[in-house]
Amino acid sequence: MVTGSLFFQSLVLGILLGGLYALLAAGLTLYFGVMRVVMIAHAAFLVLAAYLAWDVHQRFGIDPLLSLIVTVPLFFLAGVGFQRLLISRLRPATVTMMSVLLTFAVALVIEGMLGFVYSGTQRRVQLSYSAASIQVFGAQVAVVKLIAFGLAALSLLALFLLLTRSRFGQALRATIQHPQAARLIGIDTDKVAGYGFGLGLATAAVGGAALSLDSTIYPSLHWHWIGPLMAIIVVGGLGSIPGAAIAAMVLGIMQSLLQLPMGTTWAQTVFYLALFATLLVRPQGFFGGRLAQRF
Amino acid sequence: MNARTALRLGCLAGVSALVLTACSGGGETGGGNPSEPIRVGISLPLTGDFSEPGKGVQRGYEAWAAAVNSTGGLLGRQVELRILDDQSNADRVVADYEQLIAQDQVDLVFGPFSTRLVVPSGRVAKEYGMLFVEPAGAAAQVFEQGFDNLFYAAPAVANDHYNHLAEAITAMPEGERPRTAAYAAMDDPFAQGTAYGLKEKLEAAGVQTVVDLVYPPNTTDFSGIAAQIANSQADVMVGGTQYQDAVNMIVALRQLGYQPKLAAFSTAPTNPEFPNAIGGATEGIVSPTGYTPEAPYPSNVDFVQRYTAQFGSPPTEDEANAYTTGQVVAAAVQAVGCAEQGDCQQRLVDWLRTATVDTVVGPLNWDAQGRPQSAHLIQQYVDGQIRIVLPKETAEAEFTYPKAPW
Numbered sequence: 263m264v265t266g267s268l269f270f271q272s273l274v275l276g277i278l279l280g281g282l283y284a285l286l287a288a289g290l291t292l293y294f295g296v297m298r299v300v301m302i303a304h305a306a307f308l309v310l311a312a313y314l315a316w317d318v319h320q321r322f323g324i325d326p327l328l329s330l331i332v333t334v335p336l337f338f339l340a341g342v343g344f345q346r347l348l349i350s351r352l353r354p355a356t357v358t359m360m361s362v363l364l365t366f367a368v369a370l371v372i373e374g375m376l377g378f379v380y381s382g383t384q385r386r387v388q389l390s391y392s393a394a395s396i397q398v399f400g401a402q403v404a405v406v407k408l409i410a411f412g413l414a415a416l417s418l419l420a421l422f423l424l425l426t427r428s429r430f431g432q433a434l435r436a437t438i439q440h441p442q443a444a445r446l447i448g449i450d451t452d453k454v455a456g457y458g459f460g461l462g463l464a465t466a467a468v469g470g471a472a473l474s475l476d477s478t479i480y481p482s483l484h485w486h487w488i489g490p491l492m493a494i495i496v497v498g499g500l501g502s503i504p505g506a507a508i509a510a511m512v513l514g515i516m517q518s519l520l521q522l523p524m525g526t527t528w529a530q531t532v533f534y535l536a537l538f539a540t541l542l543v544r545p546q547g548f549f550g551g552r553l554a555q556r557f
Numbered sequence: 558m559n560a561r562t563a564l565r566l567g568c569l570a571g572v573s574a575l576v577l578t579a580c581s582g583g584g585e586t587g588g589g590n591p592s593e594p595i596r597v598g599i600s601l602p603l604t605g606d607f608s609e610p611g612k613g614v615q616r617g618y619e620a621w622a623a624a625v626n627s628t629g630g631l632l633g634r635q636v637e638l639r640i641l642d643d644q645s646n647a648d649r650v651v652a653d654y655e656q657l658i659a660q661d662q663v664d665l666v667f668g669p670f671s672t673r674l675v676v677p678s679g680r681v682a683k684e685y686g687m688l689f690v691e692p693a694g695a696a697a698q699v700f701e702q703g704f705d706n707l708f709y710a711a712p713a714v715a716n717d718h719y720n721h722l723a724e725a726i727t728a729m730p731e732g733e734r735p736r737t738a739a740y741a742a743m744d745d746p747f748a749q750g751t752a753y754g755l756k757e758k759l760e761a762a763g764v765q766t767v768v769d770l771v772y773p774p775n776t777t778d779f780s781g782i783a784a785q786i787a788n789s790q791a792d793v794m795v796g797g798t799q800y801q802d803a804v805n806m807i808v809a810l811r812q813l814g815y816q817p818k819l820a821a822f823s824t825a826p827t828n829p830e831f832p833n834a835i836g837g838a839t840e841g842i843v844s845p846t847g848y849t850p851e852a853p854y855p856s857n858v859d860f861v862q863r864y865t866a867q868f869g870s871p872p873t874e875d876e877a878n879a880y881t882t883g884q885v886v887a888a889a890v891q892a893v894g895c896a897e898q899g900d901c902q903q904r905l906v907d908w909l910r911t912a913t914v915d916t917v918v919g920p921l922n923w924d925a926q927g928r929p930q931s932a933h934l935i936q937q938y939v940d941g942q943i944r945i946v947l948p949k950e951t952a953e954a955e956f957t958y959p960k961a962p963w
Contacts, residue, residue, distance in 0.1 A: 268784060271813075272784050275780040275781060279778055279780070373604075377608070382612060383830060384801045386835075388833060388834070392808060394812075402813045402814055404780075407812075477777060478805050480608070481604070481608075482604065482605050482645075483777070487777065517781070521782070525771065526770060526776055526781065527771060527772065529781070
């Protein structure tokens with residue numbers, strides 16, 4: 263029976279889940295916006311970052327969030343290198359399709375490497391506050407979920423400010439809106455694309471650390487994430503960060519609430535139903551088009 | 558294929574009891590040459606969703622092969638394992654066994670891990686007329702496929718795992734007995750089988766089901782499931798689980814402040830990583846198990862010693878079931894006196910139908926569909942240690958109800 267308190271509890275959980283989805287999907291939509299790259303390996307990088315957070319905690323006993331000091335710059339550099347060395351070599355005419363194959367291969371390499379280094383054993387970061395929760399209007403809010411949500415909100419805000427307030431952000435948006443015009447006014451679009459990719463991967467570093475706080479991680483976990491994340495960015499409008507954030511929130515809440523009447527299996531299909539509906543009704547996504555270019 | 562079978566049949570017809578040495582000219586199958594090893598083909602989920610238990614099964618098989626080889630092998634021949642990785646994928650497991658049997662011409666096959674992989678691979682084994690002893694297909698549907706070559710190498714099928722617990726609950730005085738129960742099971746035949754076996758018995762005893770949820774194996778977020786269970790405030794929480802889902806669910810339940818009087822989860826609690834993964838809040842958690850390293854069966858004492866020396870820690874259930882598989886097949890091979898493809902396989906099957914085999918999980922015998930005819934033990938975390946609490950005859954500690962808060 264669905265009582266008022268269960269509904270409210272599920273709503274709160276849905277909002278927290280939506281926040282995490284928004285953070286994890288932000289990078290994915292950025293790659294597509296900047297370079298028309300479908301980055302299948304994004305979730306694999308998330309899991310990689312989660313493993314690094316776990317490793318740092320395991321080895322040094324420090325909070326996994328501190329791993330961000332190292333992983334964010336590291337992932338940014340890796341992203342720039344990835345774009346310069348691999349993505350930029352793809353022919354512009356077929357980059358979207360070929361990037362699927364290329365990044366699929368990268369995902370497999372990361373999964374294999376994680377299995378080799380850390381074994382297939384499932385790992386979980388064990389914190390003194392793992393099971394702690396606070397009460398908000400009668401709903402229990404787990405501290406780790408709140409931290410992950412806060413991290414997501416901060417990262418998205420930082421990303422938004424960077425894109426709207428800095429010269430690099432302007433150059434990146436110009437590159438997204440009209441690459442040729444951007445080149446004409448003197449923007450080095452190749453360099454910008456590299457930094458854009460780095461930025462996307464840096465969000466994966468943050469997302470991975472957030473994920474590690476409240477998930478059991480194992481090398482093949484990324485396959486369970488990439489599907490819903492892809493659905494989110496299509497629904498949100500490829501390339502639109504606010505679109506991805508709104509779609510993530512809406513789908514996260516829907517997933518959480520639909521579990522009550524329909525059960526988990528059907529609630530999970532909400533992503534794919536939303537994906538089909540979007541492709542049928544509005545292929546550019548609900549927040550794509552003009553909004554995508556405004557950020 | 559036909560020519561090869563005919564050759565082997567001719568060979569068998571031509572000799573009496575010492576078939577193996579007589580068949581030394583049996584071609585590339587290695588069907589009995591004492592200088593050639595007996596090759597055992599296995600496909601295991603070494604990567605993917607089941608890699609954790611899959612690797613446990615691999616260690617169990619390796620421990621068995623090492624033990625057999627150190628005592629002179631099977632029928633005087635060394636044993637050689639050929640293990641392929643099916644990536645937890647049902648299509649791959651079929652291709653793997655096809656390759657092992659038809660191309661690689663292994664002498665024997667052992668089963669993979671998980672019901673979802675055992676059923677398709679069992680079909681391949683049946684098609685080729687191979688004996689198929691398996692360590693991990695415990696769900697009811699495994700035994701409803703019409704396999705006449707399959708044997709499950711553990712004490713009991715999934716639906717009977719909680720029998721001793723159900724008996725203990727039913728035997729409680731009316732006032733103390735739990736009134737409500739919540740069930741959450743992975744959409745997996747084994748995991749569901751364990752939970753629903755108990756559900757059936759508790760419902761019959763008047764324990765009302767207040768939550769009954771099934772979630773897909775790729776579920777990553779358990780907070781929604783936990784919210785429904787916590788809201789029900791059920792006395793009993795039963796998880797039909799594998800490893801990571803049990804861990805995620807327990808943490809999510811704790812985050813919501815839910816305190817059941819009895820919490821039972823299949824598979825995960827017997828995993829050595831489990832206490833660390835849930836932050837040590839294990840007290841009172843119950844789990845069925847087909848194996849304990851402390852069991853006094855003679856071959857188990859030897860197994861635990863050897864295994865610990867080989868891998869540095871005592872074996873768990875996955876390793877033990879794999880080792881048991883080896884013991885069951887070895888007993889048949891020794892009794893019948895052959896181990897190759899063809900007619901020999903049917904003789905191995907026929908022998909096992911009526912046999913009782915002493916293993917590390919106790920003496921095993923099977924019904925016509927391959928269901929083992931024993932029972933699972935019930936373990937519970939008592940003072941931080943996992944102890945057998947039911948049935949009373951083999952208990953190492955007292956069954957605690959209600960459990961301490963987690």
